[in-house]
Amino acid sequence: MTQSTLETQIRATGKAFFDSIRGEAPSVFNKGFWTGKVMDWAMKNEDFKVQLFRFVDVLPYLNSSDNLTRHIEEYFGGEDADIPAVLKWGAGKSTGLLGNIAGKMMGKAIRSNIEGMAKQFIVGQTTKEALKGLKKLRKDGFAFTVDLLGEATVSEEESEAYMNGYLELLEAIAKEQKDWPALGGAGDLDWGYAPKVNVSVKPSALYSQSKTVDLEGSIEGIISRMKPIYRAVKAMDGFLCIDMEALKYKEMTIELFKRLRTDPEFVDYPHLSIVLQAYLKDTDRDLDELIAWAREKNLPIGIRLVKGAYWDEETVIALQSGWEVPVWTNKAESDMAHERQSRKILENSDLIYFQCASHNIRSISSVYETAKALNVPESRYEFQVLYGMAEPVRKGLQNVAKRVRLYCPYGELIPGMAYLVRRLLENTANESFLRQSFAEGEEVDRLMENPEETLKRELAAKCAPADDKSEGLDSPFVNDPFIDFTVPANRLAFPDAVDKIRAQKGKVYPLFIGGREVETGKLIDSLNPADPGEVLGRVCQAGQAEIDQAVAAAEAAFPAWRDTDPRERAEIIARAAEIMRRRQFELSAWQVLEVGKQWDQAYHDVGEAIDFLEYYAREMVRLGKPRRMGRAPGEHNVLFYQPKGIAAVISPWNFPLAISAGMVAANIVVGNPVIYKPSNLAPIIGYGLVEIFRKAGLPDGVFNYCPGSSRDMGDYLVEHPKVAVISFTGSEAVGLRIQEKAAKVQPGQTHCKRVVAEMGGKNAIIVDDDADLDQAVIHILYSAFGFQGQKCSACSRVIVVDDIYDRFIERLTKAAECLKIGPSEDPANYMGPVVDASAQKKIMEYIDIAAKEGEILVKRSVPETGCYVPLTIVGGIEPQHRIAQEEIFGPVLAVMRAKDFDQAIEWANSTRFALTGGVFSRSPKHLEQARREFRVGNLYLNRNNTGALVERQPFGGFKMSGVGSKTGGPDYLIQLMDPRCITENTMRRGFAPIEEGEMWV
Known part of the structure; x- marks a missing residue:
């Protein structure tokens, strides 16, 4: 079949697909429901969209009606706020008893609706709910792959719990899966060839200390917990897929897949696949290398090809770090890559089982018609879509291709919100296929256009930016790139x-x-x-x-x-x-x-x-x-x-x-x-x-x-x-x-x-009652114990608002217990020695003081040889204690329990220093209060409080933290x-030359 003929077939199939679902829309875009109305508003108003997604993110932490009502007011209650009518009742300023009651009632309704939105994308919050949801999907004719939410593990205990969550679910499925009728035929396999049970795992969650600089240690840590899951999957004749996450985990994920696939225990079991992301520029190379490896080993493998879910994150991190953006920056390029890579996978269908994951009907049609053109057996590929999204697409796929698997996350609502935000970003992005198809009614011919034509048209429509001709010292300043250990x-x-x-x-x-x-x-x-x-x-x-x-x-x-x-x-x-x-x-x-x-x-x-x-x-x-x-x-x-x-x-x-x-x-x-x-x-x-x-x-x-x-x-x-x-x-x-x-x-x-x-500094980070603890714990550990706490900017006090104190302390201390300590030349070690024996002696004296003034929550053992001191966390500290006032310059962190945010600010300002500080909060009001009242030279909101960058964050404090202007800033020199100023009288005999800019009457 010629490329021209294939293109004609792809468009025809796509149009027929659209005809089969005409008049339908995904529930997220259905304006007859609360979610659809809010999402419609979000797509028309970028400011509201940002506030909405941030509110969705914080919602699970709002445990009281007062806290919920306050956040609704802060996010949506401004006088000039442009919000949909369904939010206005709950976002107005409450006055009097009736207003307060009305606000709480509306807040409860908003919570219920947003939790309902989240549940739309999650097959269940518990194992029992998940099992019920999976059985219903199979009854409707859909296969599944199940994914446990909560990949942001900060301690080995959390990683162990993540593994056990999978084992618990698999044990429950094992008891029932034999009674499930096979989909699409007789026998015990779906569609005659596919295992009924399919599990997807995000590998980074299985080892909390995963980091790119320690590739080998990370792989070993992950595989030790991946094997029990795969063993359980194999025992029930299931299928395991290793998910691809952010770019920093890509190399270890591919190597993990290779080791698991060649492990003697599993080498004869073919049901293992890996996810590749078409939006990454390196995926063509990764795919070629993976195919060559599988050919060399003569091992069948599975590949799920997705467009990718971390586009915004990868782009922002690259731009902040001074790296080349690793993803295609034009959606058409990602679509082209998906079609190109899909064809290569199908051309190797004797070796690769293909899982095509997309909601884009053009991409789906391309795979479907290319497979037919290459005579690929139906048993060598399937289609996958996300649970809760693109319901018309999955229905149309079921009618045409029959073999449809839904990617089904399950788990608690708090980790589910991060997943929900990613899904909402995908749905509402300007270039989203679903948005263009179902929310904006884009013409079918345009939606089925070859992405190569789309790219040419879009590039031609853009005006070429003027080149910056400046060079050398006349060029703009750019920070030196961060090191990229990928x-x-x-x-x-x-x-x-x-x-x-x-x-x-x-x-x-x-x-x-x-x-x-x-x-x-x-x-x-x-x-x-x-x-x-x-x-x-x-x-x-x-x-x-x-x-x-x-x-x-x-x-x-x-x-x-x-x-x-x-x-x-x-x-x-x-x-x-x-x-x-x-x-x-x-x-x-x-x-x-x-x-x-x-x-x-x-x-x-x-x-x-x-x-x-x-x-x-x-x-x-x-x-x-x-x-x-x-x-x-x-x-x-x-x-x-x-x-x-x-x-x-x-x-x-x-x-x-x-x-x-x-x-x-x-x-x-x-x-x-x-x-x-x-x-x-x-x-x-x-x-x-x-x-x-x-x-x-x-x-x-x-x-x-x-x-x-x-x-x-x-x-x-x-x-x-x-x-x-x-x-x-x-x-x-x-x-x-x-x-x-x-x-x-x-x-x-x-x-x-x-x-x-x-x-010096005695720097504090405040943890508010609505803080994102996944983020706060990791950043505070880095601020306090990076380079052994030997930075003038290091966090030496963490002030935690009472309502969240116990949850924060539990996660912080367990995470701190997992950090590796040893020589810094070994990249596996998080913390090394302090600078010399004198510093070692001084810090040990402060640890003794800490034990007298408060309660030692963590005190790590350290190597005997070298200038090491224990990583120490002490609780029960109050502002008058020496541990809260004196600079220690070592890995000793004082934890203070404040009754509310006002007291936390007061305590943060209670030392003679004013260098750096930080706040973890998702309250717009509290963040604004911190900007006004937290008086330090460098204040960091929702990030660590060390690592100021030249020009971007001019560094320096006041009070007893120093004298002079900020380093790396415009007035330092x-x-x-x-x-000096020189004045010349330019008037001679009543004549004065006219110079540019002078004021003449």
Whole structure:
């Protein structure tokens, strides 16, 4: 059959399909019902759609009528709210007894209707309900595949419960399935060949610690719980399908499928399939590789092909992370991929059992006619649609293809809401086939158009965007991409880089002053905190004499560097960023060994350093242009900036490259020569800046590397009369001491010293009574225990509103018990060692205090060798306790129980610090209250409170958290310079030139 003939057949079949269901509509679009009216409004009003879906998401947490009524008011009760009539009664402001009663009655009705909407997509909330629903489907002639909701597991106990939920359902089905008549024929198999029982499993839920960076550990964790499910399925002669989830799980899911398919226990059992997603750009390659693998192994397999349900999530994550968008961005491209991949699967039907999953009648018709053209037996493919969606489509499919299976989620309503929102997004998307077919009445010819023609037409209709011709420092700033551990090369690069830097152990690192290497007799060992017996290198230490040399070198370099064109200075900094980018894995590996950072956090620290260099270079180009002031004729006013002078940069060990590079580059790019004192706990990482700036072409004397002890030379550097700027990041105590020392004018000093100091934090995250705990628990664990809690931004207090306290604590503590602790060079470990024995001792003392002030909820065991401290969670803490007030700088989390959100805000503000904070809430009113009243420098809503990005989230606090402007922000460089203004009288003999922008009468 020619392609032209096949296309004609596809369109004819599709039109006949439409004719067979003419006049019908899915219940979700039926305007005669509450759901249909609300969905119709949502498709016409994007703002309402957003509010509706967010309300649907929070609804299961609203356990009281007052809470429900309040949320209805917050989501839909604004004076200008454009909402459908069916919501207006419940969304108005209630006044008086009658209004209050009416509001509660309407709230109850809204809850009932939305829960009914959710139940429409769920075959049952309990095993008993699910079994009843499945039996009814079979009675109506539909096969099923059943999927347990609740894939967001945060602890191994929850993962175990998820597995047991499947085993419980399978046990119940096993008792009854033999009594079920086979569909479509005699015997004990549906349609004469298919098992009656079909189960779909989302693998990530079976192992709560699944992560892309630990591929092997994740697969082992998942397969240990997948096997009992498959064993139970096999025992009842059933079929198992491994679902595909978000992209980050794709590689492990494919490998999991291969291992399960070749496992000696199951290798002779053919009923195993995997889901592939046509909207992923890599699926063509994945399909080819899977077919080749199955051919090589000579093993029959099953493939369910879907379009994909995570389009919005994958797109947003890619754009936020600086990655290429992994999905087709035009729906026609996904449709083309589905047809292309379907044909390839059908061409291999001797090996592959095909499960075509789609509601798109064009896609369905294409598969149906292509299978006939290729003479594929009916026993080698089937059609699948989602339970609760596209009822006319499944009815039409049953009439034409007979072999229809419904994908049937079951489970509790709270995890069901996440599934419901995904389904609603699919239904209401502008390009949704169901929306175009049944809600908007698109012409059949248009709906049956070949997606290749659709793509050409749509691309031709779009105006080509103007290309941004700007390059280099004139181009917009873009953050360095996050590391993507779904790329195998990125996972392999880390151990390779660690091995390479280990080969350099034993080197001696000199000072760098005035363009020369300077060795001193006093050396300090740089140690691996996971194994303090491992000496990574020895670093020369500067004393007061070396500081004098560095000041002299900087003073000599200052005039020429000050007068260098700002763009030229910026170009050198940009070159340094590019050098850093080429060495990103090496620089990251040093952090893994020297300070114990995990792979991702080490890489992102280097990425942040690159961002600082790129951003400040562009900022200097902007600020380096003299600015005309005023518009009066006859005078010319110009404002410009000049550098302050020599800068002392004193950096911390916890962000050893990012913060160092940021403070150093900011001063250098504005024209201030730098004397750089890195932390003695991360001096080798600091030495990397010497190599980078030398290679970038920085003039001698502009950057001077002078590690040393604070006792020997710290005060001396701060008090030196030639030092004009002190850029510091570190503890509150040291920061206050620096400010005190800098305030005193020394003999020969000709300027007031400028101190920019980032200091401590005692950061709180509030968990509101309607918070999404799937999200809150994971983000709080990361905020509190990422890099062992050794961040000034780390969460050290979590303040939980009373109504949700018990549920939150149960999930948080169980999740914390599952985190792996060990050397950071092993990516399976969530938490590593603290930076040194001194920090270890201090944190252990605070854990003892915590045990006296509150109740220890979690205290993990840790390796005996290395600078480890227990991951600790303590409850029963109140604002007056030391654990609630003092910065610990380690993995100790205080939990506080607030009576309501107002008290939570009050407690969050009750320390002398004001650095970062967070709120997990789905109450618009409470989020707005937090914006007003939660007084911190960086406030994060519904996400973790660490990891500020340059330019996107300028970082820094106030009160005792620091002095100076925010790093990575538009006014950071200004504080390192002095502004000057020059005024010229341009009038001569009564004549004044007219300049652009002047105001003349």
